[in-house]
Amino acid sequence: MKIVMLGAPGAGKGTQAKKIAAKYGVPHISTGDILRSNVKEETPLGLKAKAYMDGGELVPDSLVLDLVIDRLAKDDAKTGYVLDGFPRTIPQAEALTEGLSKTGDKIEFAIDVNVPDENIVERMSGRRYCAKCGATPHVKYAPTKVEGVCDVCGGELTIRDDDKPETVLKRLKVYHDQTQPLIDFYEKQGVMHTVDGTKDIEEVFSDISNILEK
Ligand code: AP5
Numbered sequence: 001m002k003i004v005m006l007g008a009p010g011a012g013k014g015t016q017a018k019k020i021a022a023k024y025g026v027p028h029i030s031t032g033d034i035l036r037s038n039v040k041e042e043t044p045l046g047l048k049a050k051a052y053m054d055g056g057e058l059v060p061d062s063l064v065l066d067l068v069i070d071r072l073a074k075d076d077a078k079t080g081y082v083l084d085g086f087p088r089t090i091p092q093a094e095a096l097t098e099g100l101s102k103t104g105d106k107i108e109f110a111i112d113v114n115v116p117d118e119n120i121v122e123r124m125s126g127r128r129y130c131a132k133c134g135a136t137p138h139v140k141y142a143p144t145k146v147e148g149v150c151d152v153c154g155g156e157l158t159i160r161d162d163d164k165p166e167t168v169l170k171r172l173k174v175y176h177d178q179t180q181p182l183i184d185f186y187e188k189q190g191v192m193h194t195v196d197g198t199k200d201i202e203e204v205f206s207d208i209s210n211i212l213e214k
Helices: 013-024 031-041 044-054 061-072 090-101 117-125 165-179 181-188 201-213
Strands: 002-006 028-030 081-084 109-114 192-196
Touching (some): 002 013, 013 081, 013 109, 013 201, 028 031, 031 061, 044 061, 061 090, 109 181, 109 201, 117 165, 181 192
Parallel strands (some): 002 081, 109 192
């Protein structure tokens, strides 16, 4: 099962990708999480990526492609994965298609979690982030048992540096300019599906499960 998640920042790609990974036993590969962990560890990649991420810009394709190629080569990704946050530009999608075609492979499902821009800023203002395990609870829609503490690992919850309203607006613009064209790209490959991301988390997941199990 090879799946690509598409959707605006904060649409719920990560939330749904984690649920898909747990139900179908495939790894959840989030370029955002991998980049954030590199920023935290101050690796050479993290040091290069930080300014782009904090400004709501995309990290250059050349930096992201290598890290995805390395990750997809690991054993646990041999039979499938759910890609979250990649591809994000047409050159990234073309590189992925080309890389997979070398082994006769292809993306089987591209799923767009569709949420209108007007809902996004409100949703992002309530998101919390656990740097230890990557969980993304929400103060209103997915609250934790204890405020400020991750339910999954007990880590401290913070607010992501790029979730300030002005950065979210920039990320939305970047999404419309550079990532939304991928919907057309995957439609042409006959694998595109759209779900209504304004429904509650479990309803969205049920719609996605129906697509994957059809
Ligand atoms: P990344 O981490 O990929 O950020 P994003 O795409 O902007 O997506 P988010 O993680 O912000 O949101 P999401 O859709 O996963 O929503 P979530 O599930 O958390 O990338 C960050 C940065 O890294 C980029 O800006 C770029 O700089 C760089 N980068 C990453 N990949 C790159 C690439 N391939 N190329 C170049 N640069 C790259 O949900 C949001 C909140 O809403 C949560 O609190 C959640 O609990 C809640 N929620 C989820 N679903 C629902 C629902 N149905 N109803 C109510 N609340 C919900």
